[in-house]
Amino acid sequence: MKTRPSRPGFRRDRDIHPPLNFPDYTSTVLRYPRESLILLPQRLTELTGPVFGSDRLGPNDNDLTAQHAGEPIGQRIIVHGRLLDGDGKPIPHSLIEIWQANAGGRYRHDRDRWDCALDPNFDGAGRTFTDGDGRYEFVTVKPGAYPWRNHHNAWRPAHIHFSVFGQAFTQRLVTQMYFPDDPLFFQDPVFNSVPEHARELLVSRFDYVRTEPQRALAFEFDLVLRGRHATPFEHEGDDDD
Numbered sequence: 001m002k003t004r005p006s007r008p009g010f011r012r013d014r015d016i017h018p019p020l021n022f023p024d025y026t027s028t029v030l031r032y033p034r035e036s037l038i039l040l041p042q043r044l045t046e047l048t049g050p051v052f053g054s055d056r057l058g059p060n061d062n063d064l065t066a067q068h069a070g071e072p073i074g075q076r077i078i079v080h081g082r083l084l085d086g087d088g089k090p091i092p093h094s095l096i097e098i099w100q101a102n103a104g105g106r107y108r109h110d111r112d113r114w115d116c117a118l119d120p121n122f123d124g125a126g127r128t129f130t131d132g133d134g135r136y137e138f139v140t141v142k143p144g145a146y147p148w149r150n151h152h153n154a155w156r157p158a159h160i161h162f163s164v165f166g167q168a169f170t171q172r173l174v175t176q177m178y179f180p181d182d183p184l185f186f187q188d189p190v191f192n193s194v195p196e197h198a199r200e201l202l203v204s205r206f207d208y209v210r211t212e213p214q215r216a217l218a219f220e221f222d223l224v225l226r227g228r229h230a231t232p233f234e235h236e237g238d239d240d241d
């Protein structure tokens with residue numbers, strides 16, 4: 001009789017992370033993995049392969065309002081925070097990427113068919129590295145809500161997608177940041193797939209101290225990799241909803 005080689009398994013923290021199969025979020029039913037997740041060891045290739053270094057950053061990569069000749073339409077905002085481990089220790093020099101819809105809720109993406117204008121001055125993508133204290137900052141415009149076809153009259157709350165890379169391209173985590181008091185939370189299965197007590201970890205904090213007079217509102221959003229305050233991250237392979 002053949003026996004399957006045992007491999008180290010991957011255990012999700014179900015107290016924080018959403019279940020892989022969440023029927024209210026209809027596409028998870030079709031795509032969630034039926035087998036247990038396997039922890040793939042990091043080998044020489046993964047650990048020594050080239051990574052995206054800070055020398056590749058352009059001057060406006062973290063200012064999404066300054067990537068074209070004109071300013072994008074919308075509420076200008078600063079989004080900042082820290083990348084931390086579960087002990088509150090900052091994680092320096094890590095690549096953080098964001099992508100988002102424009103102020104009307106439209107992505108610059110071939111598959112986005114939402115009947116709302118693209119903004120010629122807004123691509124909706126940015127990247128930066130955390131500094132020595134694990135801090136990051138983006139300047140952007142507040143994304144709009146957008147409809148999708150998950151259920152009748154479904155609308156995604158305003159959100160910004162975040163990606164964090166570790167020391168190799170195989171070490172990547174993806175999540176979404178929301179804004180305080182969004183009236184669309186109640187009907188959003190992506191947000192509500194996260195256990196109730198952990199949802200606040202996905203909501204940024206309005207930061208009046210960092211608001212810049214005559215320029216921009218500010219929101220603070222810390223990304224925490226492990227521990228009781230860990231940010232709920234998405235399963236690899238989730239799409240951009």
Ligand SMILES: [Fe+2]
Pocket residue numbers: 156159161240241
């Ligand atoms: Fe989205």
